[in-house]
Amino acid sequence: MANPVPSACCVVFAAVVMVYAQKHSQLDTHVQYERLGTDVTMQCGAMDWDAAVTWTVNGTDIDESHLNGSRLVLRNVELTHSGQYACYEGSSWHLKYQTYLKVGTSPKEPVLMCRSNNYPKGFYCSWHLPSPTYIPNAFNITVMHGPRDLVCEKDAFPKNRCHIRYLQLFSTVKYKVTLTVTNALGRNATTITFDEFAIVKPDPPENVVAKPVSNNPRRLEVRWQNPSSWPDPESFPLKFFLRYRPLILDQWQHVSDLSIAFTEGQVVGGVVVLYRHKPAASSYLL
Template identity: 25%
Template sequence: MWALRAAGLLGLLLAAAAGPCPRPALPPDTVLSTVGANVTLPCLQWQPEPNGPVSWKLENQAVSSERAVLGASLLLRLVQYDDSGRYSCYVGGCLVRSLRLLVEEPPEPPGFSCYRRSHVKDILCEWQPQRRPSPRTRAVLWVKRWLTGENATEQRCRYFPKVEKFTCRVTVPPSEDDTFLLVSMCISNGAGSAVSKDQVISANRVLKPDPPVNVLVDPVESAPQKLRVNWTYPPSWDPRFYRLHFQVRYRAERSQSYTEIDQLRETSLVIHDAWHGARHRVQVRGLEEFGHGSWSEWSQEAVGTPWADPNGLEWQTGSYSSQFPSDYDFYSETFTGPPGLYDTEGANVGGLGVGDHSTVPLYTFLVTGGSLFLGTGLLAGIVLRYKKKWRRGSLGQGKASAVVQHPLVPLAPPSPTSPLSEAPLLSPPASPGTPGSGDFGPFDVTNMDYLLVPQ
């Protein structure tokens, strides 16, 4: 009786010493080894040499001789996790001995973190080990209310090979979102166990939404320095009852620094200072509207390029960008500059900057050339007309003076020695059209001014 009581007390003491994360007991006939070691499995315990041919099998499959030395003892070199299993030794076709090989590494102390995707989701605690755990590795999360005397509850954790993480789930009632919980994680396998440090968490403090999805970046028509960004809530967050506010960061591909815009309530944004003609990378993240928890991870990058004039080449800004913020849009009303300098929508988009090449229709050249030709001809006609008029006026004055200077022959009695018919009373007038007379008659058919200019 006393012996039984002493054995029970000893068992309680051992359990208390082991703590909440004990090392699991190994089954009998088990050989424990670490990864990369050489292991020898004897076939017979009492007889040094078997009385017949010896063969080995692993889980009823013949052991390959590529990594093993077959004989009275089986030598396995550089064992791995896949070498774990039950090995059987046969002598003369009869089973003589069966041993279980367990290849394990002592677990590393877990450093887990907890988060909650939304107010209606459970808390998830995750741990990603640095090396791949053995198949026998187990993880347990111990949870209890902080500063209370209640016992901790055990939450089993599951290992996901694709992401190489242990994930534990904690269910929290809606009325206990602000309740503090004390949690710790226990990792154990055949080679040992390890426990994490205690963490104090609450459902609101670990709130971390998933990143926004469906991020799209589109150009704005006739605005070479604007980009329109749209996104949607993550599927794990229901915006009908709880909202998020967002943060957007963006950069041109040739830039190393991001520009961030915070406190966004809507799921869209117009960027006003994009680089003209450059591809931009945009990301979005979200935070609970009242600031509970932490920011989500950044969304996947979305790429977009501002609008460019299809009738001309892109304006090259070089290695810098000379841009004004949207507050200076009024400059576009009084100043016509390169389309890449100012953030205007529908204004100055036709202005040519350095390096611009505009396409002008052919009829524009024809109309301009014809107008220039007609204007030049009209000007020449006016000059010629007034030149002829001035010349004619000068000639008229010359004829008048010449007439006045012609003296009349005085009337005198004819000389008795000459007949009367031989002394003309007046000098004969010059014949019309006589060369050298200075008079061209009443009409000069070679002078077109008589026809064009009224007398």
């Protein structure tokens, strides 16, 4: 007959493991946010100050030199202190407390910019923080046109940008945009005010090509197209500015009016840069 003792031991052991796992799962994990460079004290649940406890971080025992009684004390916390902390009762290793520590900073004043590259359809606003906070941030943006509150439709990507449609063109009423950023350690905000035309800035010209003229290789022909994002170039024509530099010279040459004949130069070779601003020729000879 087989000895029943080993089986009984296995059954008891399995029951202990199940109870131990249940006690672990019954405690919720809290998220604790603390400011970078501060001292942090964690209490082991409802345990007395002089109770024997063991603290761990990410499953590794913490040296007793960091304990004040049953409390864990972290001095001048750094980003590397972030992690999963747990406190166990004495030698029984009953879980009494667990938390996820996240070290970070409160947000500084955000950087906000608004621009219209598809006038007269609308404009977009984008933003970012001048420095990371290392913890989650929430952004809220409000756009006002006089007393009217406008909808700012956020992009899926990038997440820090939203679009606003113009409800009235050639308006003399200013736009006011306020961006507020908050996290668990603080909040900050910035506001900009601008006129409708002040933020109009077309994208660069597209398909720019510079090549020697076939019957005059000492001259260059430059061709380009309007930016595809500019919706109505006939009603709102763009003016282009051209800047070039022969390789043998250090100074740039400028052409600010591309509608007149250009008679200077005999460009042997050079670098051509097109500037956009605000009816424009689509080709030009240098």
